[in-house]
Amino acid sequence: MVRRRVTNIRNNWKEKLEGVGFHFYEMEGLPYWDESAYYEFSSGQIDHLEAVTNELYEMCIELVGHVIKEDLLADLAIPEGFHDYVRRSWEADEPSIYGRFDFWYDGKSEPKLLEFNADTPTALFEASVVQYYWLQDFDSRNDQFNSLHEGLLEVMKEGIKDFVGPQVLYFSCVKESLEDYTTVEYLRDVAIQAGLNTAHIFIDDVGYDSGSGRFVDLSDGGINRMFKLYPWEWLIREPFAKQLLTSGIRLLEPAWKMVLSNKAILPLLWERYPAHKNLLPAYFRPPRDGRHYVQKPFFSREGEGIYVSDRFGIVPPEVIFQEYRELPSHDGNYPVVGSWIIGGEARGMGIREDTTTITNNLSRFVPHLFG
Secondary structure, eight states, X not given: OOEEEEXXXXXXXXXXXXXXXXXXXXXXXXXXXXXSEEEEEOHHHHHHHHXXXXXXXXXXXHHHHXXXXXXXXXXXXXXXXXXXXXXXXXXXXXXOOEEEEEEEOOSSSOOEEEEEEOSSOOOHHIIIXXXXXXXXHHHTTSBXXXXXXXXXXXXXXXXXXXXXXXXXXXXXXXTTOHHHHHHHHHHHHHHHHTTOEEEEOOGGGOEEETTTTEEEOTTSOBOOEEEEOSOHHHHTTSTXXXXXXXXXXXXXXXXXXXXXXXXXXXXXXXXXXXXXXXXXXXXXXXXOSSOOEEEEESSOOTTTTOEEESOOOSOXXXXXXXXXXXXXXXXXXXXXXXXXXXXXEEEEEEXXXXXXXXXXXXXXXXXXXXX
């Protein structure tokens, strides 16, 4: 089984965190980074999580092809005006940098997919860098499921460098979110190490020049390639969304990720892979079998709009129902295992825990190791 071990924090832990560029170790006065405990896995458990992550990603990629071939984009609440846009992105094989599967896992039973954060996952810097340096201080004789930095460098040097060419790759996020800014700047730093030309611009500062028909930065320089830590479902509903279709800008994560960043993939996966050992039963309508299900909106973040029941009344549009599986409890702490896909391969994991069974934006990040 997976074990949660209570341990001593480093005397100078804040200075250590700030020394690697991590500054949001507290959020709203509550601890976000928590090294008073860690999760311990066996090497066999890590190997299994890696294999499951790779298998599920292959299933997800197959599902994208199916959704596009069968013209199911409208069923995922993707506006009709963007259907061809998504198809072209898929047919052009536009590259993806990353994604994060969230798993229920107790170390004894099979991991179960809770959802796939395929478009704008955060907690990357914590998983890649911060917990790595914690382990070096804590006990470097142990290991960690963590080749995230190496994976990011590889994908930047290969697919992303070809995608960008000699142009500038802009990295963008919303203002006033230190978490988002840290994630974006970490990715930009990796891109710089890979030899790409980069720049940072907040999404709020991206403009559109109607004369040239292109998106521009604050100096009116054209933006042709951009990584955006901003959800596709928000972006395509902005006032300038139609200009995405004509301006020539190409974005990361790519437009075909609109399919996978949608919780409607959960019942679609269950339909295509019924009774798969790593999936939970999921449906577009609430089952009447007396069991508890989680109602999840197609588009929700950090636990927003989650509702658990064994009986549902009027069902709102754009929701799915997934069998409820209570997270394993470790003395009242409920962990979710976040398993990262980098460039199409499983490369590491991070753990978020809370004292409730629904993970939210204030849930703590706790490091892990395996012996």
